[in-house]
Amino acid sequence: MGKLSELTGKDNYFEDFKVGQVFRHARGKTIEGLENVLITNLVMNTAQAHFNEHAMQVAPIQMATPIRERVSYGGVNFSVIMGLASQDCCENALAELGMDNIRLLTPVVHGDTLYAYSEVLSVMDTEREDAGEVVFRHYGTNQRDEQVFQGDRRVLLKRRSHWGDR
Amino acid sequence: MTEDFRARAVLWPKGHLFEDFHVGQVRTHHWGRTISESDTLLFTTLTLSYNPLYSNREYAKAHGHPDIVVNPLLVFNTILGLSVQDNSEIGGPFVGVGKLTYHQPVYPGDTLVSKSTTVACRVSASKPENGIVTWHTEGINQHGVRVIDFERSNIVRRRNPNGEAK
Numbered sequence: 001m002g003k004l005s006e007l008t009g010k011d012n013y014f015e016d017f018k019v020g021q022v023f024r025h026a027r028g029k030t031i032e033g034l035e036n037v038l039i040t041n042l043v044m045n046t047a048q049a050h051f052n053e054h055a056m057q058v059a060p061i062q063m064a065t066p067i068r069e070r071v072s073y074g075g076v077n078f079s080v081i082m083g084l085a086s087q088d089c090c091e092n093a094l095a096e097l098g099m100d101n102i103r104l105l106t107p108v109v110h111g112d113t114l115y116a117y118s119e120v121l122s123v124m125d126t127e128r129e130d131a132g133e134v135v136f137r138h139y140g141t142n143q144r145d146e147q148v149f150q151g152d153r154r155v156l157l158k159r160r161s162h163w164g165d166r
Numbered sequence: 167m168t169e170d171f172r173a174r175a176v177l178w179p180k181g182h183l184f185e186d187f188h189v190g191q192v193r194t195h196h197w198g199r200t201i202s203e204s205d206t207l208l209f210t211t212l213t214l215s216y217n218p219l220y221s222n223r224e225y226a227k228a229h230g231h232p233d234i235v236v237n238p239l240l241v242f243n244t245i246l247g248l249s250v251q252d253n254s255e256i257g258g259p260f261v262g263v264g265k266l267t268y269h270q271p272v273y274p275g276d277t278l279v280s281k282s283t284t285v286a287c288r289v290s291a292s293k294p295e296n297g298i299v300t301w302h303t304e305g306i307n308q309h310g311v312r313v314i315d316f317e318r319s320n321i322v323r324r325r326n327p328n329g330e331a332k
Contacts, residue, residue, distance in 0.1 A: 082239060
């Protein structure tokens with residue numbers, strides 16, 4: 001397969017991240033049925049507010065919201081936002097370790113476009129000499145610049161000193 | 167005939183309301199889910215989750231894995247998705263997720279079951295017609311090993327909004 005390090009970025013190893021850095025990620029993604037309905041159904045989430053347009057038009061009581069159309073499932077929204085941040089923050093991860101403080105702040109409907117930002121909350125040595133732990137706080141916004149999401153992701157990132165030439 | 171079956175039909179309801187929860191209650195959720203390779207590749211590519219561990223089998227093997235690694239956000243969404251009917255389908259919106267840990271990697275072909283313990287139930291101070299319920303949810307694989315756990319809180323409507331708070 002050649003060198004592993006040729007398959008991932010050169011500027012996103014553990015050594016590259018410092019507490020307090022904030023990044024705006026380059027790409028956004030428009031949420032449609034392809035993301036919301038497909039993934040909601042794929043993971044067997046049975047809440048029909050995410051996939052029954054008619055129910056939302058006639059009786060949107062479940063969501064306690066005036067929204068009269070399908071509401072994109074929050075897990076899809078923040079998976080896309082964390083995805084938009086993944087190349088920069090997690091491309092050289094050996095593992096994702098956990099998440100915390102997940103908050104969904106604004107509903108998302110089909111046609112909304114999501115963007116991602118990330119802040120470095122902490123960097124830490126680990127028992128492994130070839131990798132360190134970084135906690136990112138990811139933020140998501142929509143096309144109106146309203147914040148839709150915030151959440152922390154803990155990852156184990158390769159050190160360039162051990163992996164940069166492998 | 168149309169009128170006849172509609173007139174005779176009784177709704178077969180789904181989901182739980184606030185009064186159906188009490189602290190310490192454990193529910194194993196329905197169905198379970200075998201995660202296929204196409205599930206995780208579709209999820210990973212749709213969410214732009216660019217780490218070759220999730221998309222390149224040879225790269226994953228070179229890092230000690232037997233196969234591509236199932237995207238951890240798909241593991242999370244599947245375990246949450248399986249819990250929706252029991253926990254949140256008819257109740258109301260998501261409040262937050264926290265204290266999430268990925269304990270073990272998941273690989274294509276693994277089968278996951280979701281289980282939740284109710285850890286807190288309270289009436290909302292700002293909207294007393296609603297409760298807020300918190301669950302500790304775990305994902306267990308076919309070997310009985312826990313692969314993920316997290317806490318989730320949701321607004322859950324009260325069946326008797328004017329009744330005694332529990």
